[in-house]
Amino acid sequence: MTLPSSFRTGLRRSLLAAAVGTAVSGMTFSSAAVAQERELLNSSYDIARELFAAINPEFQAWWEEEHGEEIAISQSHGGSSAQARAIMQGLRADVVTFNQVTDVQVLADAGLVAEDWQDAFENNASPYYSTTAFLVRKGNPKGIESWDDLVKEDVQMVFPNPKTSGNGRYTYLAAWGFAENEFDGDEEQIQDFMRTFLRNVAVFDTGGRGATTSFIERGIGDVLISFESEVNNIRSEYGSDDYEVVVPPVSILAEFPVAVVGENAERNGNSDLAQSYLEYLYSEDAQRQLAGFNYRVHNETVVAEFADQFPDTELFEVEDVFGSWEEAMENHFEGGALLDQLQRR
Amino acid sequence: MSQLAFWRSGSTRVLPGFGLSMGISVLFISLVLLLPITGLFGQLANLSLAEYFAIITEGRVVASYMVTIGAAAVAALVNAVFGLLLAWVLVRYEFPGKRLLDALMDLPFALPTAVAGITLATLYAGNGWVGNIIEPMGFQVAYTWVGIALAMAFTSIPFVVRTVQPVLEDLPAEVDEAAMSLGATDGVAFRRVIMPHLWPALVTGTGLAFVRSLGEFGAIIFIAGNMPYETEITALMIFVKLQEYDYAGASAIASVVLFVSLALLLAINIWQGRFVRRLHGGKG
Numbered sequence: 205m206t207l208p209s210s211f212r213t214g215l216r217r218s219l220l221a222a223a224v225g226t227a228v229s230g231m232t233f234s235s236a237a238v239a240q241e242r243e244l245l246n247s248s249y250d251i252a253r254e255l256f257a258a259i260n261p262e263f264q265a266w267w268e269e270e271h272g273e274e275i276a277i278s279q280s281h282g283g284s285s286a287q288a289r290a291i292m293q294g295l296r297a298d299v300v301t302f303n304q305v306t307d308v309q310v311l312a313d314a315g316l317v318a319e320d321w322q323d324a325f326e327n328n329a330s331p332y333y334s335t336t337a338f339l340v341r342k343g344n345p346k347g348i349e350s351w352d353d354l355v356k357e358d359v360q361m362v363f364p365n366p367k368t369s370g371n372g373r374y375t376y377l378a379a380w381g382f383a384e385n386e387f388d389g390d391e392e393q394i395q396d397f398m399r400t401f402l403r404n405v406a407v408f409d410t411g412g413r414g415a416t417t418s419f420i421e422r423g424i425g426d427v428l429i430s431f432e433s434e435v436n437n438i439r440s441e442y443g444s445d446d447y448e449v450v451v452p453p454v455s456i457l458a459e460f461p462v463a464v465v466g467e468n469a470e471r472n473g474n475s476d477l478a479q480s481y482l483e484y485l486y487s488e489d490a491q492r493q494l495a496g497f498n499y500r501v502h503n504e505t506v507v508a509e510f511a512d513q514f515p516d517t518e519l520f521e522v523e524d525v526f527g528s529w530e531e532a533m534e535n536h537f538e539g540g541a542l543l544d545q546l547q548r549r
Numbered sequence: 550m551s552q553l554a555f556w557r558s559g560s561t562r563v564l565p566g567f568g569l570s571m572g573i574s575v576l577f578i579s580l581v582l583l584l585p586i587t588g589l590f591g592q593l594a595n596l597s598l599a600e601y602f603a604i605i606t607e608g609r610v611v612a613s614y615m616v617t618i619g620a621a622a623v624a625a626l627v628n629a630v631f632g633l634l635l636a637w638v639l640v641r642y643e644f645p646g647k648r649l650l651d652a653l654m655d656l657p658f659a660l661p662t663a664v665a666g667i668t669l670a671t672l673y674a675g676n677g678w679v680g681n682i683i684e685p686m687g688f689q690v691a692y693t694w695v696g697i698a699l700a701m702a703f704t705s706i707p708f709v710v711r712t713v714q715p716v717l718e719d720l721p722a723e724v725d726e727a728a729m730s731l732g733a734t735d736g737v738a739f740r741r742v743i744m745p746h747l748w749p750a751l752v753t754g755t756g757l758a759f760v761r762s763l764g765e766f767g768a769i770i771f772i773a774g775n776m777p778y779e780t781e782i783t784a785l786m787i788f789v790k791l792q793e794y795d796y797a798g799a800s801a802i803a804s805v806v807l808f809v810s811l812a813l814l815l816a817i818n819i820w821q822g823r824f825v826r827r828l829h830g831g832k833g
Contacts, residue, residue, distance in 0.1 A: 406774075
C-alpha cells in the first residue's frame with residue numbers, strides 16, 4: 205500500500221497523539237455555528253477565551269455592516285503548542301492567534317502558514333503585546349520589586365514549567381535577560397543566578413492557569429510570575445485587596461503573533477474573512493478592547509487613553525538577547541540544553 | 550452416530566459463528582489497540598539505537614522512572630491490602646448502604662482523572678481540608694511523591710476490588726466454616742483455605758493497578774508539583790517531548806513504559822497459570 209508521505213506522517217502523528225496524548229489535551233471547543241453561514245475558526249491560546257468572546261461579536265457586527273453578511277466565529281483554545289499540533293494533524297482552523305512566535309513558526313515550517321507571515325501584518329504580526337510581571341500577596345511582604353529580589357533565600361515562586369508552557373519560557377528568558385544585563389554578560393554569574401532562580405520555584409505547573417490555581421487557590425508561594433495581562437486579570441477577578449501587581453523595571457517583550465492558515469482558509473472559502481479578522485485586531489475599537497483586557501497595544505489614541513494602566517518598563521526583545529527564537533529554543537529549552545543543565549543535580 | 554457426523558461436518562466447533570465473531574474481534578483489536586501501538590513503533594523507526602538509548606537513559610528521565618515506579622508500587626501495595634479488605638466487606642457482610650458503596654467503587658473509573666487530581670490537590674494542599682490538619686503535624690502530601698502515590702491509588706483501586714470480588718463471591722462462607730470445624734484457627738483458615746483461592750485474582754488486580762498507575766497523567770499532574778528529579782513522572786516527560794514536537798523522543802519514553810507494563814502483565818499471566826495448575830493438583 206502506498207500512501208503520500210505527508211499522509212503517513214500525519215497518520216503516524218495522530219496515532220501517537222491518540223496513544224499518549226488523550227489525557228493531556230486540554231482543548232475545548234465552543235461554537236456558535238448556524239447552518240449555511242460562513243464559519244471562521246480561530247485557534248487560540250489557553251487564556252484567551254474571555255478576550256475573543258468579547259471581540260468576536262464586535263467583528264461579526266462590523267462585518268455584517270460592511271458586507272451585509274452574517275458570519276459565525278468558532279473558537280478553539282488550548283496550549284498554543286498543542287493547538288499548533290492539532291492544526292498540523294488536520295484541525296481546519298482559518299486563523300491562529302497564539303502567544304508563541306515559535307508555534308506559528310512551526311506551522312510555517314510545515315507549509316501551512318506563509319513563510320513571510322511576520323511581514324503579513326504590522327508590528328511583526330503581533331497586534332498586541334505584553335510583558336512578564338509579578339503578582340504578590342497583599343502588602344508585598346517579601347518586598348519583591350525586580351528580578352534580583354526573586355533569588356533571595358526566603359522567596360518562593362510559582363510559574364509554569366518552561367518545558368511545557370510558553371508563558372514559563374518567557375519568565376525564564378526574562379530572568380536570563382535581566383541577569384545578562386546585571387552581570388554584564390558574565391556567563392558564570394548568569395548561570396549561578398539562574399540556578400538559584402530555578403531553585404526558588406515551589407511548584408511547576410504545566411500551564412499558566414495551573415500556576416494561577418496553585419498560587420491563588422492553594423496559597424503556594426510568595427509570587428506568581430505570568431504575563432502582565434494575566435496577573436492584572438487575576439487581580440481584578442480575585443480581589444485587589446488580597447494581591448498586588450508588580451511590573452519589574454526591566455522585562456521581556458512578549459509578542460502575541462497572528463497568522464492566516466492559508467491552506468485551510470482557502471479550502472474553507474474564508475480567505476477574505478480570515479485576513480479581515482486579523483486586520484480588525486489592529487483597529488481602534490479592537491485595540492481598546494485589548495487594552496481593557498490588560499494587553500499593551502500599538503494604536504496611539506488607545507495608548508494615551510490607557511497610559512495609567514501600563515507602567516513604563518524597559519522591554520527587551522528575545523532577538524536582542526538571544527539572537528532569535530530559534531536560537532533561544534536551541535540553546536536553552538531543547539533536551540539537554542541550558543535549562544536542563546541548570547536544573548541538573 | 551448422528552452427533553458424530555455433525556462433529557465431522559465442516560467445522561470442528563459445536564458453537565456456530567466462530568468465523569464471524571473472531572473476524573470482528575480481530576478487526577476491532579487491530580483498530581483500537583494494534584494500530585496505535587504500530588504508530589508508536591513507527592515513530593521509533595526514526596531513531597537510531599544509540600539515540601534511542603540516549604533518550605531513555607537521560608538523567609532526568611531515569612529519575613522520573615524511579616518516582617513513577619516507586620509511587621506506583623506503593624499505590625499498588627496499598628490498594629492490594631485495602632482493595633482486598635473492601636472486596637471482603639462487600640461480599641461477606643450485609644450492612645445498610647452496601648449497594649451504594651459497591652457502586653462507589655467504580656467512581657474512579659467514571660470520574661475524569663483531571664477532576665480527581667484537582668480535587669485531591671485541593672484537599673491535601675496546605676490550605677485544604679486535609680492539608681491544614683496534617684501539614685502542621687509534619688506530613689506533606691500535596692507536591693511530594695506521597696501525593697503522586699495517593700493519586701495513583703485513587704485511580705487504580707477498582708482494579709483490585711473488581712478482580713477479587715467475584716472470586717470471593719464464588720467462595721461460599723461454608724468453606725471457612727468447614728475449615729474451622731476441622732480445627733483451624735481464624736488465621737490458619739484465612740491463610741491456608743481462603744487466600745490460595747484469592748491469590749491469582751489479587752495479584753492480577755494489583756498488577757493491573759500498578760500498570761495503570763505507570764501511565765496515569767491527568768490525576769497526578771495537579772498534585773505532583775513537577776519538580777525536576779523529585780516529583781516528575783514519566784508521563785510528564787512524554788508530554789514535555791510532545792510539547793517540543795519531538796514525537797520520536799516521546800515514543801521512545803512511552804515504549805519503556807509499554808515494555809515494563811507488558812512484561813509485568815505477561816509475568817503475572819504465566820505465574821497465574823502455574824499457580825492455578827498447582828492449586829488443582831496438576832504438575833506445575
